[in-house]
Amino acid sequence: MYAQMVKTDAKGVKTLEEMSPEERAFQERVDRGEKIEPKEWMPEGYRKTLVRQIGQHAHSEIVGQLPEGNWITRAPTLERKAILLAKVQDEAGHGLYLYCAAETLGVSRDELMEKLHNGSMKYSSIFNYPTLNWADIGAVGWLVDGAAIMNQVPLQRTSFGPYSRAMIRICKEESFHQRQGYDIMMKMAKGTPEQRAMAQDALNRFWYPSLMMFGPSDKDSVHSAQSIAWKIKINTNDELRQKFVDQTVPQAEYLGLTIPDDNLRWNEEKGGYDFSEPDWSEFFEVIAGNGPCNKERLGARVKAWEDGAWFREGLMAHAEKHGKRQAA
Amino acid sequence: MGALEASVDRASLFEFALRMGDNTLILGHRVSEWCGHSPVLEEDIALANTALDLIGQTQMWLGLGGEIEGKGRTADSLAYLRDAAAFRNLLLVERPNGDFGQTLMRQFLFDAWHLDMLKALERSADSRVAEIAAKAGREVAYHLERSSDLVIRLGDGTDESHRRMQAALDDLWPYTGEMFLADAVDAAMAEAGIAPDPASLKPHWQAVIGEVMGEATLTVPDSGYSHKGGKRGVHTEHLGYILADLQFLQRAYPGAKW
Ligand SMILES: [Fe+2]
Numbered sequence: 001m002y003a004q005m006v007k008t009d010a011k012g013v014k015t016l017e018e019m020s021p022e023e024r025a026f027q028e029r030v031d032r033g034e035k036i037e038p039k040e041w042m043p044e045g046y047r048k049t050l051v052r053q054i055g056q057h058a059h060s061e062i063v064g065q066l067p068e069g070n071w072i073t074r075a076p077t078l079e080r081k082a083i084l085l086a087k088v089q090d091e092a093g094h095g096l097y098l099y100c101a102a103e104t105l106g107v108s109r110d111e112l113m114e115k116l117h118n119g120s121m122k123y124s125s126i127f128n129y130p131t132l133n134w135a136d137i138g139a140v141g142w143l144v145d146g147a148a149i150m151n152q153v154p155l156q157r158t159s160f161g162p163y164s165r166a167m168i169r170i171c172k173e174e175s176f177h178q179r180q181g182y183d184i185m186m187k188m189a190k191g192t193p194e195q196r197a198m199a200q201d202a203l204n205r206f207w208y209p210s211l212m213m214f215g216p217s218d219k220d221s222v223h224s225a226q227s228i229a230w231k232i233k234i235n236t237n238d239e240l241r242q243k244f245v246d247q248t249v250p251q252a253e254y255l256g257l258t259i260p261d262d263n264l265r266w267n268e269e270k271g272g273y274d275f276s277e278p279d280w281s282e283f284f285e286v287i288a289g290n291g292p293c294n295k296e297r298l299g300a301r302v303k304a305w306e307d308g309a310w311f312r313e314g315l316m317a318h319a320e321k322h323g324k325r326q327a328a
Numbered sequence: 329m330g331a332l333e334a335s336v337d338r339a340s341l342f343e344f345a346l347r348m349g350d351n352t353l354i355l356g357h358r359v360s361e362w363c364g365h366s367p368v369l370e371e372d373i374a375l376a377n378t379a380l381d382l383i384g385q386t387q388m389w390l391g392l393g394g395e396i397e398g399k400g401r402t403a404d405s406l407a408y409l410r411d412a413a414a415f416r417n418l419l420l421v422e423r424p425n426g427d428f429g430q431t432l433m434r435q436f437l438f439d440a441w442h443l444d445m446l447k448a449l450e451r452s453a454d455s456r457v458a459e460i461a462a463k464a465g466r467e468v469a470y471h472l473e474r475s476s477d478l479v480i481r482l483g484d485g486t487d488e489s490h491r492r493m494q495a496a497l498d499d500l501w502p503y504t505g506e507m508f509l510a511d512a513v514d515a516a517m518a519e520a521g522i523a524p525d526p527a528s529l530k531p532h533w534q535a536v537i538g539e540v541m542g543e544a545t546l547t548v549p550d551s552g553y554s555h556k557g558g559k560r561g562v563h564t565e566h567l568g569y570i571l572a573d574l575q576f577l578q579r580a581y582p583g584a585k586w
Pocket residue numbers: 061090091094170
């Protein structure tokens with residue numbers, strides 16, 4: 001998912017009895033499924049956690065333009081190019097919805113950008129992996145957008161109104177993203193031997209990083225329990241990962257591709273697949289900045305921001321002059 | 329009005345469709361290079377949208393080109409399997425992106441011509457040309473609205489934004505003249521009532537440029553020199569690299585379906 005390991009500042013989830021009257025009224029509203037709106041009272045921890053989570057999600061959308069943007073100029077047909085452009089444009093739009101949702105919590109887009117650029121806020125680990133062949137664009141849509149959907153569909157029911165509404169808009173577009181990705185994979189998997197090899201190679205490289213998107217197991221995490229109590233997280237990481245694997249395995253079979261996991265098998269008892277955990281040490285390295293593309297991705301965003309300073313300042317100066325002239 | 333008049337030279341009409349489609353293809357390619365790298369999120373969205381429109385227009389123009397040629401070539405085979413010398417775009421659209429000001433200025437100078445051209449083509453004697461022009465014209469009207477607005481705001485912004493926009497205008501100006509130069513193909517198109525005489529578009533284009541640059545506090549260069557060659561396939565060095573990117577997969581894996 002696009003927000004990983006979001007901290008809550010919580011030391012443990014309070015029981016209703018331990019809460020102040022305000023906290024208690026708040027929790028009861030959340031429990032009843034009511035939406036919390038920006039102007040209403042909310043615990044400071046709830047607000048802060050949401051800023052982190054929505055901010056990280058927004059950053060992921062905009063950094064996520066880069067690995068796919070890498071193939072726009074090389075898309076193999078005009079139609080594929082148009083579809084990819086439309087998709088990347090959607091992702092930028094998702095970033096915009098989410099920054100707007102974060103702004104309702106009193107934090108500006110510029111402040112969040114600053115934190116992305118100075119490394120104090122993260123984006124999803126998945127975007128630190130390279131897109132090396134055209135099938136990677138298929139794999140990103142199929143697996144990465146697929147994993148994002150897994151997380152975002154339940155988040156439509158999240159307790160914070162603006163976040164929930166952003167998720168509803170985003171989810172409408174995400175299914176098209178996943179479909180176009182799977183469609184590319186289908187063409188590649190049923191194509192020439194070289195195309196087939198690209199498709200398998202893409203799956204090999206994107207499988208485990210996609211599983212990492214859900215984050216390490218958080219079934220014993222205080223942060224996770226608190227976020228679930230606040231309904232800003234709906235499922236545990238393991239639940240979502242399991243659901244993702246169960247959904248994806250038959251899709252890979254249909255493509256005639258092999259998921260790179262010797263331990264993958266159906267478990268009748270649990271009604272789901274058993275599968276290997278990703279290499280979590282790799283995950284923590286990527287989070288720490290040592291993924292294959294961390295420097296390029298963040299570097300590209302910082303460069304875009306710095307090179308564009310004159311542009312933003314120019315527009316502001318014009319608006320100021322214009323405003324003054326009108327006032328005069 | 330019939331689709332194709334018997335009297336119209338088929339080769340010229342094919343050539344004309346390539347010119348329109350290659351302009352949109354190459355400019356769309358350039359604009360798409362910005363994806364994820366622009367100065368502000370709203371621009372990322374707007375540029376992707378512009379590129380998307382231009383690629384859609386390419387599909388229509390090159391599709392028509394293939395149909396006119398009648399040798400089974402499609403929009404894709406024309407886009408992906410011709411070498412640079414067979415491309416017919418204006419040199420202006422293959423200019424490198426430069427800074428964001430150069431990209432915007434290139435867009436504006438082209439949009440102002442493009443919209444006038446499409447408006448004239450809406451009255452084309454060839455109904456297929458008129459139809460494409462009507463559809464593309466709606467999109468390009470919006471492109472021009474956006475690019476002219478940004479040129480004005482940045483020209484009349486800070487000293488630095490003014491300086492950059494003036495430099496962009498000076499740099500690109502010698503590539504604008506080609507839009508208005510006619511050759512035998514243009515003459516045949518004008519004769520058949522399919523497309524306007526390119527020179528006829530110049531006065532209004534100049535008026536639009538003059539008005540926008542006036543508001544932008546930018547100075548229109550008085551140099552009349554123009555680089556040319558794109559319309560007959562003699563390009564700058566840049567086009568080869570654009571095609572190396574654009575055509576890579578089709579060239580490396582001939583015959584594959586994507
Ligand atoms: Fe998205």
